[in-house]
Amino acid sequence: MKLASQKNIQNMVSLWQRYGARKKGAFWYSNSWPNRVWHDALAENQTIAQAHNLQLDKLQKLVVYPVQSCTGLSSSLGCKAGLNSALTLGFQLQLMNLNLTGRQFPHCDKTELTSISPNDDKLIHAFSKLCSLGFGYTIDTGVLQKVVQDNDVKLVFLSVANRQVATALLHCTGDTLGVYQLAVPEQYRGRGYAKSIMLHILHYAQRNEFEFVSLQASEMGLGIYQKLGFSISGRIDVYQQL
Numbered sequence: 383m384k385l386a387s388q389k390n391i392q393n394m395v396s397l398w399q400r401y402g403a404r405k406k407g408a409f410w411y412s413n414s415w416p417n418r419v420w421h422d423a424l425a426e427n428q429t430i431a432q433a434h435n436l437q438l439d440k441l442q443k444l445v446v447y448p449v450q451s452c453t454g455l456s457s458s459l460g461c462k463a464g465l466n467s468a469l470t471l472g473f474q475l476q477l478m479n480l481n482l483t484g485r486q487f488p489h490c491d492k493t494e495l496t497s498i499s500p501n502d503d504k505l506i507h508a509f510s511k512l513c514s515l516g517f518g519y520t521i522d523t524g525v526l527q528k529v530v531q532d533n534d535v536k537l538v539f540l541s542v543a544n545r546q547v548a549t550a551l552l553h554c555t556g557d558t559l560g561v562y563q564l565a566v567p568e569q570y571r572g573r574g575y576a577k578s579i580m581l582h583i584l585h586y587a588q589r590n591e592f593e594f595v596s597l598q599a600s601e602m603g604l605g606i607y608q609k610l611g612f613s614i615s616g617r618i619d620v621y622q623q624l
Contacts, residue, residue: 386479386615390596391424391447393560397553400529408432412442415522420445426619443472444621469621475598477616478607480584482593485611487584493547493575495582498537500530509537513549516565526551540579548579552586557593559583564603576606584610 395410398418403410405422409432412418419438421429424447438444498505510523529535534555540548547570551563561583566575587595598618599607 384615386594386596386613387447387477389555389558389594390477390479390560390598390615391618393553393555393558393596394562394598395420395424396555397529397535397551397560397562400532400535400553401525402528406437407435409435409437411437415520415525417441417443418445419443424618425449438623440623442622444469446619446621448617448619468623470624472620472622473600475600475618475620476604476614477618478597478599478604478612479615480595480607480610480612482584482588482595485584485588487581487588487610489585490578490581492542493578493582494541495579495586496539496541498530498539503527505539506530506537508546509539509549512539512546512567513563513565515567516549517563521563538579538583540575540582542575547573548575550579550583552583554592559587559590559592559595561595561597564597576603577610580606580610 398412398416398420399410401412401416402414403412403418408422410418410420410422419436419442421432424445426446426448429444429446436444498509506527507523510521510526514521526537530537534553536552538550538552539546548566549563550561553560553562561580564576564579584595597607597612
């Protein structure tokens with residue numbers, strides 16, 4: 383596994399654990415949103431080897447880091463554990479990383495990045511609502527209220543003329559700043575706000591002397607991140623029950 387992928391996955395898994403995931407046998411299980419389940423090593427071949435120990439409910443999604451030596455989780459699980467009829471590939475996310483060394487980014491003077499105090503329940507609820515609108519599914523406010531108490535986690539808004547138009551959750555591990563829950567609700571799209579909040583985050587990362595920024599991108603966000611200098615270091619596959 384590439385170093386960039388390792389840093390990305392380490393940051394991502396650390397955040398899921400801070401959300402409240404618990405380990406049972408060889409697998410970690412989220413007890414609520416974001417409903418992730420993953421093998422301790424995340425690798426596809428080890429997931430297949432331990433597939434007989436999987437215990438998924440209808441909301442939980444199995445996350446796998448694929449390797450070329452495997453033929454694909456659905457077919458392999460069918461051979462190894464008889465689960466091919468129970469699991470289907472839901473979606474894929476690209477692991478993206480940016481080395482900040484020597485980078486310069488334009489400033490966004492017409493927008494502002496504001497962080498939320500861990501004790502401000504009103505703004506945490508507002509963040510949850512806006513983020514839910516952006517993603518099209520409900521974000522668990524209780525999980526956010528818990529995780530924001532951690533010094534390594536920060537919730538931020540992008541604001542324009544005192545109006546909150548986008549969200550992001552930042553999580554640091556060592557020299558890496560991970561970006562999550564970057565959401566722009568439909569009514570605010572097409573105005574460059576996704577790029578704007580990312581530029582603010584990149585400046586924040588540089589001010590705080592992070593060396594790398596990591597995220598996991600869907601197809602919709604891929605182009606924006608690549609234009610900012612992010613490169614793809616790997617992929618994760620997310621499986622769900624039929």
